Amino acid sequence: MSKKKFEVGGVELDRPFKARRLNHFGINVEDSGQVMAWYRDVLGFKVTDIIHMRDDFHMPAEWFEGVPDHHAYFLRHNSDHHTFVIIPRAVMNRVEPPARPDITINQITWQVGSLREVVEARLWLESTGQKVNRYGRDPGSNWHTYFNEPTGHINELEYGIEQIGWNGLSKPAPLRPNLLEHPPLPTTSEGGEIVQAIADGVDLDAGHRWVENLPLTHDVGGVLLAQPFKAVRIGPVSIFVEDVEASERFYTETIGLKVSEETVVDGRRCVFLRANTEHHTIGLFPIELRAALGLSDHSTLLAFGVQLGSYQQLRDSIAFLQDKGAKLLDLPQEIHPGIDYTVHAVDPSGHLVQLYYYMEQIGWDGKPRPADQRLKVQPGVWPETVPGQEDTYGGETFWGPLG
Numbered sequence: 001m002s003k004k005k006f007e008v009g010g011v012e013l014d015r016p017f018k019a020r021r022l023n024h025f026g027i028n029v030e031d032s033g034q035v036m037a038w039y040r041d042v043l044g045f046k047v048t049d050i051i052h053m054r055d056d057f058h059m060p061a062e063w064f065e066g067v068p069d070h071h072a073y074f075l076r077h078n079s080d081h082h083t084f085v086i087i088p089r090a091v092m093n094r095v096e097p098p099a100r101p102d103i104t105i106n107q108i109t110w111q112v113g114s115l116r117e118v119v120e121a122r123l124w125l126e127s128t129g130q131k132v133n134r135y136g137r138d139p140g141s142n143w144h145t146y147f148n149e150p151t152g153h154i155n156e157l158e159y160g161i162e163q164i165g166w167n168g169l170s171k172p173a174p175l176r177p178n179l180l181e182h183p184p185l186p187t188t189s190e191g192g193e194i195v196q197a198i199a200d201g202v203d204l205d206a207g208h209r210w211v212e213n214l215p216l217t218h219d220v221g222g223v224l225l226a227q228p229f230k231a232v233r234i235g236p237v238s239i240f241v242e243d244v245e246a247s248e249r250f251y252t253e254t255i256g257l258k259v260s261e262e263t264v265v266d267g268r269r270c271v272f273l274r275a276n277t278e279h280h281t282i283g284l285f286p287i288e289l290r291a292a293l294g295l296s297d298h299s300t301l302l303a304f305g306v307q308l309g310s311y312q313q314l315r316d317s318i319a320f321l322q323d324k325g326a327k328l329l330d331l332p333q334e335i336h337p338g339i340d341y342t343v344h345a346v347d348p349s350g351h352l353v354q355l356y357y358y359m360e361q362i363g364w365d366g367k368p369r370p371a372d373q374r375l376k377v378q379p380g381v382w383p384e385t386v387p388g389q390e391d392t393y394g395g396e397t398f399w400g401p402l403g
C-alpha cells in the first residue's frame, strides 16, 4: 500500500480517515422479532426504530415467503440511534448475498470523525482497488461507505449517527432520507436540516418513540432497571476468518486498527486489534478453530461483546441469564486477552454474546499489560469483590442516566 500521507483535520495519517470506535454491529437471523425481544428484554437494549423491509424499502413480496418477521430492528444501549441491528436473514440474503452462507454478520461499523473522512475514504478505497459496495445515508441518518473484508464481512465507515434524547424519540422519516450518494462538501449540518424541516412543516414528533414496558425491579447503582446490569459499550466483535493474515492486513492497512496482541488457541494464531485505547475491539480467529471450540457452524461470529457497567453487574448477570433460560458457555481465556471475567451467553438465534466489565487500556506506547501482571481468573469462580487496577473503568465512558 502507498506510503503517501493524508491530511485528516490537519494531521498527517496513512489513510484519509481515523476509525475512532466501533459504532454499531448487526446480525442476520431467521426470526428478527424473537431475537429483538431477547436483546430488549434480557440484555436491556432499547428499540429506536423498526423498519418494515418490504413496505418501507419496496422489496418483492416473494422475498418474504416463510419469513416469520418482516422487520429490521435498530437497537441501542446509549444515545446513538443504533448500536445493534437485527435483520431477517432470508431478506438480507436477497439484498446483499453474503460471500459465504455462514456469514450472518450484516455490518461491522467504524465511526470516523467527519463527513469529509467518510467521503474521502470512499475515493481512497476505490483508488486502492478496494470494491465499495454502496455509499450514502441510512436509517439513523448517518453517512456511510460500505465495503468487505477478505472473508466477506461487511465493514462500514460512518459519520454523524443520530442521537436519541431523554424522550426516546427518533427522527421523523423526512429527516433521515435513504440516499445512495454522498453530498458535495461542505453540506448542511443536522441543525440546518432541522431548520429546513420546520420551515417545510415536518412533524418533528413523528418518529418512533421508545417506552420501557418491563417491571423495573433491579437496583443497578442505585436506580431501578429491568435487568440487574446496564450495557455501557459494545465490542469486541470476535470473528472467524478464512485467512488471519489477510484479515489482519485489512484491519491494519485499510481500516487503520492497531494490533494489541496475538494468542495461540489450539495451536492456531489469533489476532486482537484496537481502534482507540481499548485492548481490542475486534478479534480475528481462524475458521478452523470454530469446530475445535465446539461452536455452531451456522455463523462466522464467535461472539459479540457487550461491556457492562461494573463487576457486580457482571456477576449478577449470571443468575439473571440462567433464569431467562439462556445457555452459558465456558470458553478458553486465550480467546479474550485484556478481558478478565467474562460470561458467554447464547442468544435465541444461536449467536454468542460476550459480557464482561473490565477492558485493559493501551497507552501511547502500544504495549499491552504483560500477561504475568494480569489478574488471575479462575474460571467459574466469582469472588464477591475484585481488586481495582490502574485502568479499571477506563476507556470510553457511558454518558447519561443508566436507564
Ligand SMILES: [Fe+2]
Binding pocket: 024, 107, 109, 138, 144, 156, 158
Ligand atoms: Fe450501519
